[in-house]
Amino acid sequence: EVQLVESGGGLVQPGRSLRLSCAASGFTFDDYAMHWVRQAPGKGLEWVSGISWNSGSIGYADSVKGRFTISRDNAKNSLYLQMNSLRAEDTALYYCAKDSASYYGEGEFDYWGQGTLVTVSS
Amino acid sequence: EIVLTQSPGTLSLSPGERATLSCRASQSVSSSYLAWYQQKPGQAPRLLIYGASSRATGIPDRFSGSGSGTDFTLTISRLEPEDFAVYYCQQYGSSPLFGPGTKVDIK
Numbered sequence: 001e002v003q004l005v006e007s008g009g010g011l012v013q014p015g016r017s018l019r020l021s022c023a024a025s026g027f028t029f030d031d032y033a034m035h036w037v038r039q040a041p042g043k044g045l046e047w048v049s050g051i052s053w054n055s056g057s058i059g060y061a062d063s064v065k066g067r068f069t070i071s072r073d074n075a076k077n078s079l080y081l082q083m084n085s086l087r088a089e090d091t092a093l094y095y096c097a098k099d100s101a102s103y104y105g106e107g108e109f110d111y112w113g114q115g116t117l118v119t120v121s122s
Numbered sequence: 123e124i125v126l127t128q129s130p131g132t133l134s135l136s137p138g139e140r141a142t143l144s145c146r147a148s149q150s151v152s153s154s155y156l157a158w159y160q161q162k163p164g165q166a167p168r169l170l171i172y173g174a175s176s177r178a179t180g181i182p183d184r185f186s187g188s189g190s191g192t193d194f195t196l197t198i199s200r201l202e203p204e205d206f207a208v209y210y211c212q213q214y215g216s217s218p219l220f221g222p223g224t225k226v227d228i229k
Contacts, residue, residue, distance in 0.1 A: 035218070037167075045159075045167065045210055047218040059216060095166055105216040108157040110178065112166035 002026040002111040004096045009116030012086055020116055022079040022096030027111075030054075030074035033099035035109060036081045038092035038118075048094070049081065050104030057103055064090075086120045093117050124149055126211055126221035134229040141198040143224045145211030150191045155214050158187055158196045161223075162207045170209075171196060201226070 008020040020036070036048040049060045049070040058070055069082040079096055093115040101107030125148040135141055145156070158171040169178040171187035174194055184199040198205055206228050211221040 037220075044223045045161075045212075045220040047220065050218065061217070100172070105214065105218070106155075108169055108172040108178075108212070108214055109159075109167075109218075110169050110172075112168070114166055 002098065004098060004111060004113035006094060006096050006113045006116035009094065009118045011119045011121065013122050014087060014120055016086055017082070017084045018086060018118060020081040020083065020094055020096075020118070022113060024077045024079065024096075024098070027098070029072075029077040031102060033057075033101055033104040033107065034072060034079045035097045035099060035104065036070060036079075037095045037097050037109070037112075038090075039095070039115070040089075040092045043092075046092075050099070051079070052104050053102040057105075059104060083118070086118075088120050091118060091120050123217075124151065124213060124215075124219055126213065126219055128209075128211060128221040128224045130224060131222075132225045132227060134227055135201055136229045137201050137203055139201050141196075141201055141205070141226055143196040143198075143209055143226075145189075145194040145196070145221050147192045147194075147213065151194075151213045152215070153190045156187075156189070156194050157212045157214060158185075159210045159212060159220075160205075160207045161210065167210065198226075 035050040095115045096113040097109040098111040099107040100110045153174040156174040159167040161167045175187045
């Protein structure tokens, strides 16, 4: 059974940093691209970032480019999102999602975690 | 930059009725890269349809997807009580993008 478990969310002040983690199990992690998707309270889904199986291809939404960094550790079956210079508008539930393909941009998001909540407020 | 528009914003129907949800793109989307997701309150999204018309694993056949180019449709042939939810379309090219969603609620 595929499982994606996010952690690392919490309350953080504007301008500070936070690192999210996603622990994956139930599939061969290093065969697939992975993504972060967020959902602000009461709003729709917003793709944040994606990374290919070997970290060779990475993409970011314009809203986070230059502030967020996605990475993965295939030996630990883990996906990460380093979030710097956080803003109030980054407040959201952050989901980790598995891609059906090895390279991001080529597959749908076939499994999702339950999310970790990030609140940016002073 | 592609923009996805979903209509209607809210669809009020009764169990047993047919639901037709629309997703329109501002420019042509490869049919291979169009998906639909269902999200219920307090839950993560669930993949329903990929490649515009292929059902994901375990999805009942009352869900079907169609369309090409800039116009795509998700059809639920007979609404079951568990189908009342928000539905998002997504294009998953180099910059994955979700539509704003259509809420299907009970009339």
